[in-house]
Amino acid sequence: MVAGGSPLADDSLMTRTILLARHGVHAEVGHVLSGRSEISLSDEGRMQAEQLAAWLDRTRISSIHVSPRRRTRETADPLARRCGLSPVIAPALDEIDFGAFTGQSFAALDDDPRWATWNAERDTARCPDGETMAQAVERAWRYIRALPAGDALALCVTHCDVIRGLVVRHFGLPFTAIYGFNCDPGSVTTLELSDTGTRLVALNERP
Numbered sequence: 001m002v003a004g005g006s007p008l009a010d011d012s013l014m015t016r017t018i019l020l021a022r023h024g025v026h027a028e029v030g031h032v033l034s035g036r037s038e039i040s041l042s043d044e045g046r047m048q049a050e051q052l053a054a055w056l057d058r059t060r061i062s063s064i065h066v067s068p069r070r071r072t073r074e075t076a077d078p079l080a081r082r083c084g085l086s087p088v089i090a091p092a093l094d095e096i097d098f099g100a101f102t103g104q105s106f107a108a109l110d111d112d113p114r115w116a117t118w119n120a121e122r123d124t125a126r127c128p129d130g131e132t133m134a135q136a137v138e139r140a141w142r143y144i145r146a147l148p149a150g151d152a153l154a155l156c157v158t159h160c161d162v163i164r165g166l167v168v169r170h171f172g173l174p175f176t177a178i179y180g181f182n183c184d185p186g187s188v189t190t191l192e193l194s195d196t197g198t199r200l201v202a203l204n205e206r207p
Contacts, residue, residue: 015194017201018144019056019155020163023071024048025185033109035102036095038070046074048186048207053078055207056155056188061085063147065156067093072157075186079155092143093158099130122175133175137165145193163189170198 024045028034041049056079064080064087066072076087101109101118109115118125122133140162147154164178167189171177182204183189190201 014149014152015192016147016149016151017153018147018191018193019061019153020166020189020191021052021075021155021157022160022163022183022185022187023067023069023075023157024052026071029185030106032103032105033098033101034071034095035098036069037103041071041074045071045185049075049078051207052186052188053082057082059153061153061155062151063088063154065090065093065143065147065154067091067095067158067162069095069159072159076155076157087157090143090156092139093156093162094136095159096127096133096136096161097130098127100128101130120176122178133161133165136162137169137175140166141169144191166191167200167203170200 024041025048026034026039026042026045028039052075061079061083064076064083064085066076066087066089068089068091072093073087073089080087101115114128118127124132126132140158144154144156144166160183161178163183164181165175167181168175168177170191184204184206187204187206189203189205192199192201
């Protein structure tokens with residue numbers, strides 16, 4: 001099942017809880033900017049996915065939404081099987097489009113002045129042939145805000161900077177503030193959305 005890219009926000013929002021899970025570990029984590037590649041989870045990442053499923057097994061997940069990337073789909077699969085749910089593929093939860101940076105090692109990127117600009121000016125910089133941080137976060141924000149009223153507890157499996165970007169957006173901080181906290185592979189960050197605003201319930205919880 002595929003969801004639309006960026007549904008419009010619902011002005012009459014009932015209280016709902018959004019679990020933002022980062023995908024599990026893969027071979028390129030910490031070494032290569034994978035971006036929108038189709039790399040699969042490593043053995044450790046698959047174990048993290050099983051741990052996540054066991055941890056959330058007794059919660060009443062109403063729906064599962066995943067970025068189109070293979071690593072996020074594989075992370076969601078064990079829980080989806082336990083819950084009997086079909087994950088919704090949501091392009092709005094996709095990784096940032098890193099453009100020409102995609103697939104490059106971090107060692108190589110460290111010598112690229114455009115990479116230094118991107119990291120220093122996250123509020124305004126655009127990845128070459130890609131998108132801005134604000135564009136990536138806004139599409140994800142609009143998606144979670146527009147989830148149906150029946151989605152009282154929704155799991156969204158997405159990517160590190162998307163999750164960190166949503167948190168700093170909630171606090172009204174500049175996007176460079178993402179460097180102030182971790183979002184580990186296989187972790188869960190929880191937001192509560194309601195008519196009165198957004199509340200950060202938990203940050204970077206690991207099963």
